[in-house]
Amino acid sequence: MKKIFLFFLYVVGMSQLNAQDKIDKAIQNLEQNYPQEKVYLLLDKDKYVVGDHIYFKSFVFNGYNRSTISNTLLVELYDHNKNMVDKKTVFLKDGEGDGTFVLNDFLNEDIYFIRAYTTWMANFPEEFNFMKQVPIYNPNSESRLVLDKNIKWTANAFPESGTFIDNIPTKFAVRLYSQGIPPTAWSGYVIDAEKPNEKLAAFKNLDENVATFNITPKAGKTYKAIIEDNKGVKQTINLPAVSSSGINLQLTSDAKGINYKLAGTGLAQGLQGYSIIGTINNQLVYRANIKTTSNEASSNIPNKVSNDETAVLNITIFDEKQNVAAQRLFFVNPKKLNLDEPTLALSMNNEARAFNSFDIEPDGEHSSYTVLVKENNPSEIKNENTLLSAKWLTGDFTSSIFDPSQYFEKTSNPDALDALLISEKWKRYDWEFLLAGKTPEFNYKPQKNLSFKGKVTNNGRFIPNKSINLLLKTEKSENNFVPVVTDDNGFIYLDNIYFDEPLTVSYYFNKDKKQTTDSDNLNISFQALVTSIPYKSALPATNYRLVNDKNVSQDPGIAKGLQNRKNNKGIDDFNKETLIEEVKVTAKKVDKKAELDKELSSGRFSSMNATIFDMVNENKDAQSSQNILQWLQGRAAGLTFTMDNSGNYIPSIRGSQASLFLDEMPVDASMISSLPISTIAMVKVLKNDGLVGNAVAIYTRRGNMVAEEDKNKEKVNKLVLKGYDRSTEFELPDITGEAYKKITNDTRETLYWNPSLSEDGGLAPRAKFFNNDNAKNRQIIIISFDKNDKLLYYSEIVK
Template sequence: CLVEGMTNHPDTVSIPLYVDLIDAAKGRVVDSKTIQLTKGFGNGEFKLADTLAGGAYRIRAYTSWMKNFPESEFFHKDFYLFEFEEKEVRKTEKMPEHDFNFFPEGGQLVSGLQSRIAFKASDKLGKGVNVTGAVFNSAGDTVIKFESQHLGMGIFNFTPEKGQKYRARVSFNAIEEKDIAFPDIAEKGYILMTDNFSNPKNLKTFVFRNTVTEPEDMILVAQCRGKVVYSARVQLTKPASAILIPKEELPAGLIKITLLNIQSRPVCERLIYNNLGRSPEVTFNLTQSTYVKRSKTTVEIQVSGPKGEPLAGEFSVAVLDKNQIKDHDDERHIRSYLMLESEVKGYVENPAAYFVAGDPKASVLLDLLLMTQGWRRYSWEQVLNYQEKPYLYPLERGLAISGEITKPNGKNFEKAVNLTMMITKPDSSTQLYFTEAELDGRFEFYGLDVKDSVRVLLQAIAGKNNRNTAIIIGNNDFRQIDLVRIPYRPVTFAAHDLAAYLKFSKEILELERKLRLNKVIFLDEFVVKAKKVDQRLKDRRVLYGQPDASIKVTDNMTGYSNVLEILRGRVAGVQVSGDMFNPSVVIRGIGTLSGSSEPTYILDGTIVDKSLILSIPATDVEYIDVLKGPSAAIYGSRGGNGVISVLTKRGNPDYDWKNDNTPGIKRFGWKGYSVPAEFYVPPYDQEIPGNERPDFRSTVYWNPVVRTDATGKGKFEYFNTDNEATFEIYLEGLVFPGTPVTGRKTYQVK
């Protein structure tokens, strides 16, 4: 699902969504798909070949418009591909490097003002590390001690004294110690602190300043996903001032609180999470609590709002065998991504844990995360000197093919150039498009709705008949890959769990191979004898059988002004006479004269006028077939005078047109929208071949499109496998207009 960043509503503007599969170790794109979105929703898949090396991989998704912004703002999903024979990994690797940072609340420390300082310790993979430490003053005295509370993060109160220089000493996992630089201390300034927990109805915001001469006007602004949701002018009359913001006036999610001076310069900033406690709920209704192997499971879902009101939405559903797929300590889902990960910096460890309903610690720990990875400190110069860059990539309502038309010497034409584009689909059907290039030579065919891999023929004609043009096709691919730190194994397993999983998977594949071999019947050696079949008889352009005569046009047949000149004197019973640029053709039957009228002309299976046949360069022709009498009867009365059938090289489905550089014509292959494969669900209520095979699939069911109607209800069905196990249903998606929803349900198969 593609959502609009400010509202989380489905994005109905962009239609093509580009998805890449990236080998993280090599930094290259392994495969790519273009997904066609309908009202913001679409689906697709990557097939992982068994030749794919084990290691870290990344899925990256983006639209054309998103390419105007840093790649870090694209959607990314990391995963690890395990091999059956896992090797001992990095035994000689040195101890991971540690990173540690202090984050003063609001952005800065000010002399004489008490503040809260958050901190975060992590290894080079971005995962939290337990630490203890202490802050020392200029004299080397211990001012305060601290220790991490959650995933390497912690917080402590601190009041810097004027004239003091501070340093810190940190111990990582009680193994390694480091001296850490302490944040700079401003002599004058402001401190912004928030209290999001003591009052359930109001967000308390405190502003402290250490110079009080006269009242001072400030501006407090709250933004949610880039949209201003609250603003107030605040007059500071005391060293400390409190501002109450009703939580009901703020949307749910991350809120950026910014304090600005009267010149609208940002002074302090803080991220908070406004949890209104109104997440939609999903109820799963199963007909049974326990099922038998291969039994049919019917699941009805009910999605309701905070007041019990039904909610319509669109979701994806997966059913997993929990004996094979274990829960891990880095869980994430659509809610954690849209409401948190997409708006904070860096790798967020186990983001789903911050959204566990009923956990009183979750909100406090989320606030701690926002004080570290959501920390902000403004550079006034960057803000004031900001200049908006031009957007290079457009919003796309469909696929597009673009490029440039020039003269062979690279110069532009003085007049407009007409372009014709023909797209040939896999089923040999075609679509024609027409446009006119701009005076600078640029052109674009936009809004294309094409699926799968197709062949494209582009023809450019300048003026009346000038085909002497050069066509340059634009490169719309986006292959830039930022270097990022990807955890070696983002999913952490216990060693015995991983070994058991790999062993089980290997056994299942071996069983599949044996079953296939058991169905193979080995025959004794035998010899097949048959006449060689003319491959043209399989050509879809040819309706007739074997022609009465045929000429294969070879590369050494040069110097002919047109196709019909090749026939002159080469085929018995075919008389070519008259001017070489406009010859007349008469086909005589065996022993009878069919008349002086000319034959019917066919070009690649289509009846055409002789003038079109004469316009085709002889070098573009592959075969010239001649049909007489009974052979031509398939064309009825049109075949009464015989038939001349011309088959071009480019009309042949097997023609290698990739390197063809005919002036004024460009041919190339092109990928349209990917056609998603349907997830196979074995119908065990039917007796069909294949049902006798053992079924131990780890993913029992997957459906990318499950909808609830206006009553909030939806339904899906599938069959269980041969495993006696715990199965879990996962549901993720959006209720309209744009609230993320997750749900889970387990049941037993015995």
């Protein structure tokens, strides 16, 4: 939020809090130490097939504004066994970034998960990391991914403000939880356990997630709720025990603001000494101290506490000893999202494969737009988490909410949203922790751009306080000369550098070439300081499962994706022209690889079925990876990697951990992680073959191992660093090409994707795309922010 209005209450029985009491110090701690980021990724689709690209746009917020804390986002792809399949390092500008995952044919059909976070977020509970399940299908997999539609549900009941007090009328929210699709209709009633045939209150669901009822409890009674869905499935849950004393907080809203009422029972001095604290995004916006000895008090909190914008207000009641007595979350202005909309000229041609375009009228406030056009599938059950629901709901609440997007649509039900918040708790901080004066452990500090730590050795020995010259260059940049001096431990640092293509680092001693001796063997190995942080929790539960039956019926929702894979393969086959000379070159390379294997491998590591990577004559791109294991991700069928607590990649082959060998000697992953790729001659992946079982064998170069094109080059100490990952540009199909004309059923689902559409040569931003063969329902999503961080948002089905 921008500047917050802070309200002190001055009405009968209320007064301002005394400065610098225990609560004051806790609030100061909260405001100074708890800025927290949240992430949302917009994907171009919900389901994918191997061969597809996952295009994503990232938005990072601090509260309800785009974050300025971090400018690096880590985005990782995991399979259901928590093996990291791929990862991207994304540059953030004003809290926004974009990237692409390329799904290679080696991926098994499975449910995968995309995780996104900043290193600053790692100082706080990882449950606030962005996590999204993504089904990926592979027609060549032995197993089939199926959606389990027989999903069980559970329920719970939550009293307003978390208290259930004798003889105080109390509003309850009933919450249904399900891994998959909950029942569309359910209802229930409340009973006294001693009189099960007498219904004290009845309720019907407001949406799939929640229902409400009211009840006035009596001390000593036990209450139960019986819930039944539209298929006759029943569940009985216990309501909380009734307390003989305490307070209850009741909230309502009107045009003037939020009306609250406090009602207590069994309070020796009434509400005297009680305090009311209101926070938004961990910032104080409202506070009052109650002086009355009555058991009741009420007042109004103006909407201006949120600058008249939509926000979640966290109200906490403290007793006279400054202990938490009640808490309640409330949406301020839930129907006033205050969004801009683009001005569009839309006129769609619905002919198959027809060309369409639309312009976004420039307004002087927005310079760049995220634009997605995709086919809408109205038959599929809607369960979406949009940018709106992530910004105001799911980014701050970690429980499973079915179709959270519904709460921010024009037809949304504010009563259902209020009931949902009654059932939630603000977990961004803990009052007991704050009141004790504790602060989070900040193990990760935000760093601008990328930073690297370099270990410098000469003849294998550290060389402290030594001058080294570095020459930095990318393909498109000029040489950048950087003199550095090793520290007392022999390390150098590259801080705050930005590059999104391989960075070649040449290095040499700061002395004349004539002074260089044959005994000098300078080596630098860099470690990225902005890197992945292992995910310690279990992955979220899912209603997808794998079955070992290739004949099981395929998810109908993926039929178009499978057809599109066939179409792309047909286009590739049509366009392939293999020249005789290319065949000769390929054959020559195979011979070189065989010669290299023969020279390096012993009989124990011999195998006809091994996957071999020649690092001398091929695979020059490996130099841009941090280490060889990172580079191997996704390059050999069945080979996957997990990350241990030290950030080392641990290989597995078809689910079983693989052994690691360096020059045929067993080693651990940490040794391989620090091994410069430039020293590696060959990598051999053995799959339960040879005499070593599942293994990854790495062989270092011998003195004579130099590629033909490098033999006449002067020896230079150099390495290559990998920086930010560039996204892959979305390409429109060549609609006029002969290969495309052979396609009989065009089933493309993503018709247009541009994460940063802007004016071109003074012309209005224009989105251009071709229909598929059945694109009569297109969803168009447009997102942008102005200079004041006001959100422009458009999501409509255009026919």
